[in-house]
Amino acid sequence: MLPDGRRLSRVETGTPSADGPAAVVRACQETVATARAGVPDEVATALAGVGISSPGPLDPGAGVVTEPPNLGPEFHDVPLAAALAESTGLSAFLDRDTNVAALGEHAFGAARGVDDFIYLTVSTGVGGAVFTDGRLFHGPDGIAGELGHVQVALDGPRCGCGGQAHVESFAGGASLAREARALVAAGASPFLVERARALGEPAELSAKDVADGSLAGDPACVELMDRARRAVAAGCVGYVHAFNPHRIVIGGSIAEAEGDRLLAPIRAAVERDVFPVFARRVRVVPAGLGGDVSLAGCHPLVQSRLGGGELTIGSVTSMPSTAPAVTAGASPGGISR
Numbered sequence: 001m002l003p004d005g006r007r008l009s010r011v012e013t014g015t016p017s018a019d020g021p022a023a024v025v026r027a028c029q030e031t032v033a034t035a036r037a038g039v040p041d042e043v044a045t046a047l048a049g050v051g052i053s054s055p056g057p058l059d060p061g062a063g064v065v066t067e068p069p070n071l072g073p074e075f076h077d078v079p080l081a082a083a084l085a086e087s088t089g090l091s092a093f094l095d096r097d098t099n100v101a102a103l104g105e106h107a108f109g110a111a112r113g114v115d116d117f118i119y120l121t122v123s124t125g126v127g128g129a130v131f132t133d134g135r136l137f138h139g140p141d142g143i144a145g146e147l148g149h150v151q152v153a154l155d156g157p158r159c160g161c162g163g164q165a166h167v168e169s170f171a172g173g174a175s176l177a178r179e180a181r182a183l184v185a186a187g188a189s190p191f192l193v194e195r196a197r198a199l200g201e202p203a204e205l206s207a208k209d210v211a212d213g214s215l216a217g218d219p220a221c222v223e224l225m226d227r228a229r230r231a232v233a234a235g236c237v238g239y240v241h242a243f244n245p246h247r248i249v250i251g252g253s254i255a256e257a258e259g260d261r262l263l264a265p266i267r268a269a270v271e272r273d274v275f276p277v278f279a280r281r282v283r284v285v286p287a288g289l290g291g292d293v294s295l296a297g298c299h300p301l302v303q304s305r306l307g308g309g310e311l312t313i314g315s316v317t318s319m320p321s322t323a324p325a326v327t328a329g330a331s332p333g334g335i336s337r
């Protein structure tokens with residue numbers, strides 16, 4: 001990708017998480033090699049680093065993916081950065097997908113020129129990143145910024161992480177799908193019962209079916225989507241007070257599909273429930289970069305670790321449930337896509 005965001009080479013392949021960690025690592029290595037082969041020799045030989053975006057939790061300093069819940073049961077303590085450094089002969093740097101996405105939005109998207117912002121993604125899960133004083137906030141263990149796992153009620157559904165009443169347990173796509181199946185089992189949503197029949201299996205129901213049911217006026221779906229929006233809004237009220245951001249950038253597939261149906265209640269909550277001195281400074285905006293946001297962020301990731309404007313290549317390992325992708329790209333003078 002060029003410094004203005006244009007891309008020179010992009011390769012995408014499925015994440016073979018069912019075949020074990022070695023297969024995932026190999027897929028990353030092969031995809032990066034293919035992307036590198038797709039650019040002119042003078043670019044391929046001038047690359048200075050590899051940026052890697054992966055689901056967390058992970059150790060960004062050591063370049064090790066610790067124990068991501070969606071890359072298979074054997075995928076833990078995988079030294080992904082070292083594997084890509086070895087296969088490419090370049091320096092390789094790893095960070096959590098949401099942190100890399102925040103870097104991308106800061107460099108090229110909805111947070112350009114804003115050094116204090118919150119990035120939130122509402123998708124299969126709810127993830128986040130805290131950008132403060134022009135830098136990612138990692139915390140002492142490199143894992144800070146899990147904004148989807150902030151508790152927003154005293155009671156509520158169990159979260160995938162084991163906690164309770166977290167933003168993700170109300171608003172994440174996997175949680176909404178689970179609630180949809182429960183509604184079908186209880187016969188409590190005529191819309192979802194009919195949709196499950198059309199799909200052939202209640203297990204096939206997704207967050208999109210709940211959103212469709214809400215738009216069609218099904219009361220149970222309306223209530224679920226309303227609760228999801230209120231949970232995200234309540235989370236944002238807390239983030240504003242905790243971090244004093246000037247912008248909240250909201251991305252992810254559910255946020256994209258919902259648009260102002262999600263953003264308007266967040267803006268209303270910030271206006272209503274936040275100290276005016278904080279609220280005056282915050283704008284709630286949609287993400288600017290869409291599905292490739294982490295790939296865009298690989299370039300600033302490498303730049304920030306190397307401390308210069310180098311040529312880079314990126315690798316994105318996605319959760320299979322959100323995007324079938326190991327993606328890689330190379331960029332002259334610019335960005336790793």
Ligand SMILES: [Zn+2]
Pocket residue numbers: 148149150159160161162163164166168169
């Ligand atoms: Zn949680």
